Amino acid sequence: LGPLAGRFDVDALDECDSTSSELMRRADRGAPAGTVIVADRQSAGRGRRGRSWLSSPESSLTFSVLWRFPGNAAGLSGLSLAVGVALARALDSLGATGVRLKWPNDVLLEVDGEFAKLAGILIELSSDRRGTQAIVGIGLNLSAPTEALPQAVAGLADAGVTAGRHDVLAAILSELAGVLDTFGEAGFAGLKAAWQGYHAWQDLxxxxxxxxxxxxxxxxxxxxxxxxxxxxxxxxxxxxxxxxxxxxx
Ligand code: ATP
Incomplete structure (x- = not known):
């Protein structure tokens, strides 16, 4: 990870139930902020409200990042939006075109005015006396899943990105480091303009x-x-x- 070494500690697994569930168990055992779990296969990938996230070793990058914030969860409602900014910036840096953000937790790809889901973000917060722990789960399609889903889906390949999964992960963690710093200092207010710049459906x-x-x-x-x-x-x-x-x- 080059310059990211020291900020993130990445553990790559062949398989787990869900990278967020695995990271939560490790957090309970004292894993430090910056721990990242990436898995080729998830047997029970999650979305919001008990929905499932589909992934396969060939077509997806699924990983979760542990972070900690001082205080309670009150100021953290914009965290999924902030993470969306990091994803969009990272994909842009890899040469993607058409990356857009949808409130509150989706990354879409716009092609000829049509939108398809490229990535999902799942934030799970828990607070105690010491502060708030955030498990940031990211599922990104490298190529579009072939399963039938209720919404249109897309993959990074459709955005013109040819980078391999290691480079994609490094680019995202690099942007995430800066975004988490900004979010920690100024909250989502410091990233609102950037989010608006990627907003899929402004004024629609x-x-x-x-x-x-x-x-x-x-x-x-x-x-x-x-x-x-x-x-x-x-x-x-x-x-x-x-x-x-x-x-x-
Ligand atoms: P909505 O768009 O309805 O607000 P959501 O943001 O609550 O959905 P998530 O929790 O982010 O959805 O993701 C779960 C949903 O995403 C699933 O119900 C399914 O429709 C869709 N989905 C699952 N796997 C993938 C995938 N690999 N790529 C794109 N979409 C997926």
């Missing part, structure tokens, strides 16, 4: 699907606290919870 009509209701309006992007701003025509709604799904109208 969207639906926000919640458990009980759907809100529709024009997507105004994110605020410094990581919330999504939606212009319903009658008022500006601020959406904090990640337990909703954003869709193009």
């Amino acid at each position: 009509p969207v639906h926000i699907l919640g458990e009980e209701q759907t809100l529709s309006g024009r997507c105004l992007g994110v605020d410094a606290d990581g919330s999504l701003l939606l212009d319903t025509g009658e008022r500006i709604e601020r959406i904090f919870s990640g337990d909703v799904s954003l869709r193009r109208a």
Whole structure:
């Protein structure tokens, strides 16, 4: 990892249930911040709300990073957005075109006005007296999965990136180091402009699907606290919870 040595300590596994679950167990046993688990195969890769993340050794890069922040989880709601900025910057540095971000945790690829899911970010926080531990899970498609999924999917190859998985991981960790520093000092406020620069659906009509209701309006992007701003025509709604799904109208 060259200059990253000392900030991240990467353990590469052939297989595990989920890199985030494995990292959580290691964190419980005292693993330091900066521990990274990358696995060729996951038998139980997770998304949000119990959803599954599909991966295969040929087509995916799946890894998780342990980080710690002082204080409680209150200021960390923008962390998945911050990690999205690191991913987008890293993929750009590898020559990708069309990388966009979707609130709160997806990286999309835009090709000819169509959007497909390239990567997902899963943040799991736990706090105690000493501060807050973040397990940052990232699943990135190197090539698009062949399984049928409810949404369009894409791989890095579709973005024009030819780098191998080691170089992709190194590029992401390199950007992540800087982004986590900025986030630690200034919170998401320090990265909001960068996120907006990658926003997939700025000023476009969207639906926000919640458990009980759907809100529709024009997507105004994110605020410094990581919330999504939606212009319903009658008022500006601020959406904090990640337990909703954003869709193009
Ligand atoms: P939504 O887009 O509905 O808000 P989400 O952000 O909650 O979804 P995640 O938790 O990030 O979704 O990811 C899980 C979902 O991603 C799965 O339900 C599946 O539809 C989709 N998915 C699973 N594996 C992949 C993959 N390798 N590439 C792209 N999408 C995937």
